[in-house]
Amino acid sequence: MNFKTTIHTLVFLAGTLVVASNSYGRSHAYFKEDPQEIERWIKTEFHPSTLSIEQQRAELKWFQVQAAPFRELSIRVVSERINTHHYESNVLAKAFYDITGIHVVHEITGEDDVIKKLQAQIYTGQNLYDAYVNDSDLIGYHFRSNEIVRLDEFMTHAGKDVTLPTLDIQDFIGINFTTGPDGHLYQLPDQQFANLYWYRADWFARDDIKMKFLDIYGYKLGIPQNWSAYEDIAEFFTVHVKEIDGKPVWGHMDYGKRDPSLGWRISDAWLSLGGTGDKGLPNGLPVDEWGIRVEGCRPVGASTSRGGALNSPAAIYSVSKYVEWLDKYAPPEAKNLNFTEAGKWLAKGNIAQQIWWYSAFTSDLTKPNTPIMYEDGRPRWKMAPSPKGAYWEEGMKLGYQDAGSWTFLKNTPVNRLKAAWLYAQFVTSKTVSLKKTLVGLTPIRYSDIQSEEMSKQAPYLGGLVEFYRSKGKHFWTPTGTNVPDYTQLSHLWWQFIGLVVRGELSASDAMGKMANAFDEILLDISTTSDSECAPRLNPEIKEQTWLNRPGSPKNKINEKPKAKTIPYKDLINVWQ
Numbered sequence: 001m002n003f004k005t006t007i008h009t010l011v012f013l014a015g016t017l018v019v020a021s022n023s024y025g026r027s028h029a030y031f032k033e034d035p036q037e038i039e040r041w042i043k044t045e046f047h048p049s050t051l052s053i054e055q056q057r058a059e060l061k062w063f064q065v066q067a068a069p070f071r072e073l074s075i076r077v078v079s080e081r082i083n084t085h086h087y088e089s090n091v092l093a094k095a096f097y098d099i100t101g102i103h104v105v106h107e108i109t110g111e112d113d114v115i116k117k118l119q120a121q122i123y124t125g126q127n128l129y130d131a132y133v134n135d136s137d138l139i140g141y142h143f144r145s146n147e148i149v150r151l152d153e154f155m156t157h158a159g160k161d162v163t164l165p166t167l168d169i170q171d172f173i174g175i176n177f178t179t180g181p182d183g184h185l186y187q188l189p190d191q192q193f194a195n196l197y198w199y200r201a202d203w204f205a206r207d208d209i210k211m212k213f214l215d216i217y218g219y220k221l222g223i224p225q226n227w228s229a230y231e232d233i234a235e236f237f238t239v240h241v242k243e244i245d246g247k248p249v250w251g252h253m254d255y256g257k258r259d260p261s262l263g264w265r266i267s268d269a270w271l272s273l274g275g276t277g278d279k280g281l282p283n284g285l286p287v288d289e290w291g292i293r294v295e296g297c298r299p300v301g302a303s304t305s306r307g308g309a310l311n312s313p314a315a316i317y318s319v320s321k322y323v324e325w326l327d328k329y330a331p332p333e334a335k336n337l338n339f340t341e342a343g344k345w346l347a348k349g350n351i352a353q354q355i356w357w358y359s360a361f362t363s364d365l366t367k368p369n370t371p372i373m374y375e376d377g378r379p380r381w382k383m384a385p386s387p388k389g390a391y392w393e394e395g396m397k398l399g400y401q402d403a404g405s406w407t408f409l410k411n412t413p414v415n416r417l418k419a420a421w422l423y424a425q426f427v428t429s430k431t432v433s434l435k436k437t438l439v440g441l442t443p444i445r446y447s448d449i450q451s452e453e454m455s456k457q458a459p460y461l462g463g464l465v466e467f468y469r470s471k472g473k474h475f476w477t478p479t480g481t482n483v484p485d486y487t488q489l490s491h492l493w494w495q496f497i498g499l500v501v502r503g504e505l506s507a508s509d510a511m512g513k514m515a516n517a518f519d520e521i522l523l524d525i526s527t528t529s530d531s532e533c534a535p536r537l538n539p540e541i542k543e544q545t546w547l548n549r550p551g552s553p554k555n556k557i558n559e560k561p562k563a564k565t566i567p568y569k570d571l572i573n574v575w576q
Contacts, residue, residue: 031071031101033064041095042431048453049434050445056431059166060099063426066162067100070419074103077420079133080111080404081340083363084191084440092427092436100426102419111135112260118407119487122147125411130420133190136177136403137479138486142187143180144531149408149417152185162418164425171430171445173468174403177282177478181297187405188424191360191442194467194476195269195400197223197387198346198357200372201568202380203237203244216240222565224387227274227321229563230355234329237352252329253345253354254322256501261339263493266319267479268400269356274318275391276309278552283480284396287552290489291315291515292482292522297533299484302518304553305540310515311508312553314391319507321389323500325355335501346381347372356386360402362441362464383463384571385472390559401476404442443468466572484535488521 038060042053049056079085089106097103107129109117114134121128122145142148155163169175169185178187203209204221213221217232224230237251256262267290271277276291277284287293291310292302302308309315326334337345343361346354349371365372365379372380386399406424408417427436434448438457441464443449449468458465467473483489496514499505505513522535529535547555 033068033101034098037098038064041099045091045095046432046435048438048451049431050447050451051430055166059164059429059431062164062166063096063422063429064099067102067419067422070415070422071101073416073419074105075130075416075419075423076105076107076128077131077133077423078107078109078114078117078129079190080114081108082191082360082404082440082442084360084436084442085133085404087436087439088427092432093423095432096423096426100422102422104423110260111264115487115490118409121409121411127412127416130408130412130416131424132407132409133404134187134407135478135486136174136187136189136405137483137490138407139178139180139186140479140481140483141485141487142407143182143184143481144484144529144533147409147411148186149410149412150184150186151188151408154408154421158414159418159421162422164429166430167425167428168430168447171447172428173444173446173449173473174401174405174478176474177401177403178405181481187403187407188428189403189405189444190424190428191440192401192403192444193358193360193362193442194402194473195356195358195386196383196463196467196476197353197355197385198381198383199223199353200351200380201382203352209241212236212240217563219563220565222567223384223571224353225564225566225571226387226561227355227389228560229565230353230387231321231325232563233353234325238329241352247350249350249352250329250331251352252325253342253351253357254326254330254334255337255339255342256326256335256498257338257341258494258498258501259338260491260494262497262501263490264339266322266493266497267490268402269386270318270322271315272397272400273356273386273392274314274321274389275393275396275554276312276314276318276552277396279393279395281397281475282477283482284552285482288480288482289397290479290483291553292518293538294482295536295538297481299482299522299535300538301522303512303515303540304543304546306519306538307546307553308515308518309553310518311511312547313556314389314552314554315511316508317391317559318389319497319500319511322497323507326501356399357383358402359383359464359467360440360442362461363439366441366460366462377460379460379462381462382568383467384568390557390561391554397475397477398472399476401473401478403478463572484522484525484529484533488525489518492517492521 093104093106172189174189174192234251272289277289278287291308293307302310344364347370437443437448496510500510526535
């Protein structure tokens with residue numbers, strides 16, 4: 001199915017559903033405000049909370065009153081398939097209706113599909129959905145286009161009457177991720193999770209395993225500080241240990257299924273921590289972890305011949321290691337798994353470590369009666385900062401942070417926009433946010449993560465609370481503003497990397513072809529966009545000219561430095 005066909009199909013289906021939704025909403029036109037619904041939801045669901053019951057009552061009453069003009073509406077929103085959004089769809093949408101009379105069709109789908117739906121509404125101008133929870137990774141497009149509602153302006157002007165007085169924007173942990181370089185707020189964080197190192201702390205603590213590792217490798221088993229140590233540990237468990245307690249084990253876990261989530265794997269983690277980009281937060285300047293160079297705010301190229309780094313030695317090294325370790329040290333099934341499947345795989349109890357693991361799966365990996373949990377509810381595993389690749393340098397980002405955020409399009413009718421904005425605020429409000437955090441473990445508020453309840457939960461969450469209470473949360477960052485159109489560029493990752501996984505292209509050939517494809521799209525954007533920050537490609541020159549200059553792209557170096565490990569108790573200080 002080509003793109004135009006996809007768009008037309010989405011429009012037809014969405015239009016059909018909108019009609020159905022609107023008729024459903026009208027069937028509830030005689031919604032009667034019931035103060036007892038507020039009391040019932042506070043008592044049965046909205047606890048614990050950082051607010052007192054009186055404060056919760058006042059906040060929910062505000063929603064009830066401000067929603068009065070929209071009680072005949074049925075709005076449609078869409079978000080990706082993670083536990084946090086299932087809770088919103090299954091529980092909070094019902095609570096919102098019971099309190100406000102606004103019916104919400106909260107659709108759950110794949111992240112790539114969310115982006116396609118967002119793109120379809122932009123291209124067609126039709127009101128397919130009233131709000132989207134899409135990653136802040138799209139911020140580069142959002143601030144360059146004229147399609148996205150600037151929330152800071154909306155909250156003080158057209159949406160002032162429906163903006164929660166207790167919203168407390170500065171309490172949101174990822175608000176800097178959703179603010180453009182122009183200073184405007186384009187998205188409201190709804191959930192976030194980090195890409196961290198995961199390991200079996202119980203195995204790493206066994207004397208027999210520690211002695212065997214020391215005997216073979218000549219240094220102590222611990223948390224790997226670089227890829228050299230990670231590789232040794234992966235080999236150790238896969239080749240030398242092989243079995244623990246009578247069950248086969250592997251020293252590495254990843255995924256390689258040729259679908260959109262494969263792209264995130266490489267751009268989120270492998271190129272970033274491999275050291276592809278430049279120093280500087282949040283994403284390195286002038287070259288980011290995607291390998292795109294900017295001058296001012298204009299992208300000027302991804303290929304090394306234009307000053308980018310997508311086909312640089314660091315990028316090729318990163319992809320090569322990804323494929324090598326997937327082949328050698330991961331379960332054979334890993335090549336056929338995607339993001340969701342691989343994230344939950346660790347619960348089987350046969351993996352020693354994973355170089356980058358998304359903390360969105362914390363709730364799945366803390367379920368009782370699994371091989372990775374103690375009987376008292378504590379995990380046998382821990383999360384820690386991920387090891388760095390050979391090209392990584394001090395001052396670069398330390399990892400990836402996903403920040404799924406509420407996004408609103410300007411072509412949404414104002415009454416529907418306001419109703420959707422009420423819902424977005426409701427599911428992120430202080431009344432419900434702590435309980436939502438405990439369900440999905442994707443915290444977005446400082447007040448929640450610093451709460452007494454999260455202190456109680458910390459021993460059972462493997463380091464999640466410690467991470468979000470540390471400065472580390474500011475050094476794990478999403479895709480940044482160097483990427484001018486995430487929707488057009490992101491699909492190239494999984495298409496080209498998929499060919500490398502299947503052995504149809506070498507890492508070098510794939511990255512060279514992908515860098516050229518990136519440049520072609522950047523050129524296309526430059527001819528169709530009138531933004532002052534639209535791409536403007538550098539002329540091609542000899543790659544070595546750029547490689548000889550300071551910063552990224554970087555010349556080839558020793559890609560197997562001396563292995564380094566550190567005890568967990570010392571490493572955790574990195575977060576502080």
